[in-house]
Amino acid sequence: LGNVQFVICRDGNGGLHAFHNVCRHHAALVASGSGRKSCFVCPYHGWTYGLDGVLQKATRIGGIQNFNVNDYGLLAINLATWGPFVLINLDNKDITSEVENSKEVESEWLGSSSKILASACLDQNLQHIARREYTINCNWKVFCDNYLDGGYHVPYAHGGLAAGLNLDSYSTMLFEKVSVQSCQSAKLEGKENFDRLGRDSVYAFIYPNFMVNRYGPWMDTNLVLPLGNCKCLVIFDYFLEASQQNDKAFIERSLQESERVQ
Numbered sequence: 001l002g003n004v005q006f007v008i009c010r011d012g013n014g015g016l017h018a019f020h021n022v023c024r025h026h027a028a029l030v031a032s033g034s035g036r037k038s039c040f041v042c043p044y045h046g047w048t049y050g051l052d053g054v055l056q057k058a059t060r061i062g063g064i065q066n067f068n069v070n071d072y073g074l075l076a077i078n079l080a081t082w083g084p085f086v087l088i089n090l091d092n093k094d095i096t097s098e099v100e101n102s103k104e105v106e107s108e109w110l111g112s113s114s115k116i117l118a119s120a121c122l123d124q125n126l127q128h129i130a131r132r133e134y135t136i137n138c139n140w141k142v143f144c145d146n147y148l149d150g151g152y153h154v155p156y157a158h159g160g161l162a163a164g165l166n167l168d169s170y171s172t173m174l175f176e177k178v179s180v181q182s183c184q185s186a187k188l189e190g191k192e193n194f195d196r197l198g199r200d201s202v203y204a205f206i207y208p209n210f211m212v213n214r215y216g217p218w219m220d221t222n223l224v225l226p227l228g229n230c231k232c233l234v235i236f237d238y239f240l241e242a243s244q245q246n247d248k249a250f251i252e253r254s255l256q257e258s259e260r261v262q
Contacts, residue, residue, distance in 0.1 A: 017079070018076065018088045020075040024075075047059065055074075082109070087105060110206070113180055116173070121204070123241060125243075132238075132255075133233060133236070135231065167183065180202065217240055221239075238255065
């Protein structure tokens with residue numbers, strides 16, 4: 001996040017933790033990528049940390065005076081959860097519990113839009129299905145502006161998507177840090193039995209660079225990261241309701257349709 005290296009993990013009891021991804025000895029990274037591990041081992045000198053951040057082993061420290069392993073655990077970062085999302089807060093303040101932080105997320109992150117987004121986007125049955133990344137030759141703010149034009153570009157840039165929407169029903173609601181666009185789906189007569197859009201669609205922009213899109217059984221998120229003045233990276237993550245998670249044909253075709261829209 002910016003220039004800060006961090007790692008998020010679950011311990012053996014399912015507890016969620018976030019830490020600065022820096023060994024307390026000589027500042028090497030203790031983790032990279034994603035996967036399953038029982039501990040973090042620094043590749044530089046072998047210092048070993050539990051998934052709760054506690055220093056379990058410091059190599060060749062015998063005879064060092066006044067060394068207390070409890071003083072050298074990974075530095076924790078405040079985190080909170082909202083639906084399938086894990087959020088971290090890098091402010092230098094006392095570490096509080098995930099539950100306590102999560103109670104503040106709606107008011108601090110989403111403001112008065114939280115109830116609308118909770119009803120549209122919070123579904124505990126949503127599971128992560130896929131990730132797609134796109135490098136685009138434009139300033140990151142241009143991508144965000146395009147998203148925020150109230151569907152103006154959809155009939156011209158996304159003809160296939162427009163055919164499945166009732167654009168006359170398109171509406172936009174503005175909140176403190178959030179813009180929520182919504183649209184009803186169109187009734188397509190004679191089309192084969194494939195419907196990834198469902199009855200209603202919600203497109204939420206959360207300042208400054210995050211989008212949440214909910215349609216039919218799907219939810220996808222877009223994170224826009226600047227790579228330079230005229231280049232950005234857009235990361236799409238796709239989530240799907242439990243009722244469709246075993247339908248491989250539906251998943252593959254839905255992702256293909258989404259790819260065409262992009």
